[in-house]
Amino acid sequence: MTVEETNLKGCFVIAPNVIEDERGYFFESFNKAQFEAKTGIATNFIQDNQSQSSKGVLRGLHLQTGAFAQAKLVRVIKGKVLDVCVDLRKDSLTFGKHFSIVLDAIEHNQLYIPKGFAHGFLVLEDQTIFSYKCDNYYNKASERGIIYNDKTLNIDWGFPTENLMLSEKDKALPTLEAYLNE
Numbered sequence: 001m002t003v004e005e006t007n008l009k010g011c012f013v014i015a016p017n018v019i020e021d022e023r024g025y026f027f028e029s030f031n032k033a034q035f036e037a038k039t040g041i042a043t044n045f046i047q048d049n050q051s052q053s054s055k056g057v058l059r060g061l062h063l064q065t066g067a068f069a070q071a072k073l074v075r076v077i078k079g080k081v082l083d084v085c086v087d088l089r090k091d092s093l094t095f096g097k098h099f100s101i102v103l104d105a106i107e108h109n110q111l112y113i114p115k116g117f118a119h120g121f122l123v124l125e126d127q128t129i130f131s132y133k134c135d136n137y138y139n140k141a142s143e144r145g146i147i148y149n150d151k152t153l154n155i156d157w158g159f160p161t162e163n164l165m166l167s168e169k170d171k172a173l174p175t176l177e178a179y180l181n182e
């Protein structure tokens with residue numbers, strides 16, 4: 001696997017070694033020892049999640065705060081997404097900056113998102129299956145979020161916004177400014 005740090009410290013793009021033969025392909029989707037050696041980050045993933053979405057669905061921007069903050073290792077099993085993470089670490093030089101990347105089931109690329117980031121993705125193909133590892137359990141009371149089209153964050157989702165499909169919960173998320181004043 002190859003690992004490349006993004007413009008946001010501690011946030012990495014990971015490309016697995018995909019081995020192809022006449023039957024199809026094989027790759028190690030997670031290898032703790034290699035991950036830790038190449039990122040320098042000790043991991044303890046304890047929950048795996050999977051979701052399926054139609055094209056035009058946007059999930060996010062989400063995070064859990066406090067004792068239930070989560071680092072995530074995200075990837076696409078089927079289809080394609082534009083994945084976005086936002087640095088909300090208050091002591092970070094890149095606070096408020098985001099990183100975005102297309103993740104798909106052809107490249108099998110992954111994104112490691114540290115604790116203290118908000119995360120979201122826009123689904124670019126129908127029946128996309130998204131999968132991720134988390135290093136902390138789901139805790140409803142610790143869930144927070146920021147509206148995907150926050151003017152300060154200024155994320156280019158590259159998709160006509162009138163066609164997006166969001167949960168009622170996500171439509172009601174606060175701006176970055178309101179989140180910071182919560």
Ligand SMILES: Cc1cn([C@H]2C[C@H](O)[C@@H](COP(=O)(O)OP(=O)(O)O[C@H]3O[C@@H](C)C(=O)[C@@H](O)[C@H]3O)O2)c(=O)[nH]c1=O
Pocket residue numbers: 049051059060061062063119120121137138167169
């Ligand atoms: C995230 C989560 C949700 N749920 C439940 C709550 C709810 O009934 C249903 C769907 O939850 P949501 O609408 O929050 O699902 P979703 O919008 O897919 O939430 C996810 O979005 C992406 C962007 C992330 O980064 C994730 O951490 C997570 O917040 O699943 C769990 O049981 N465990 C979990 O870990």
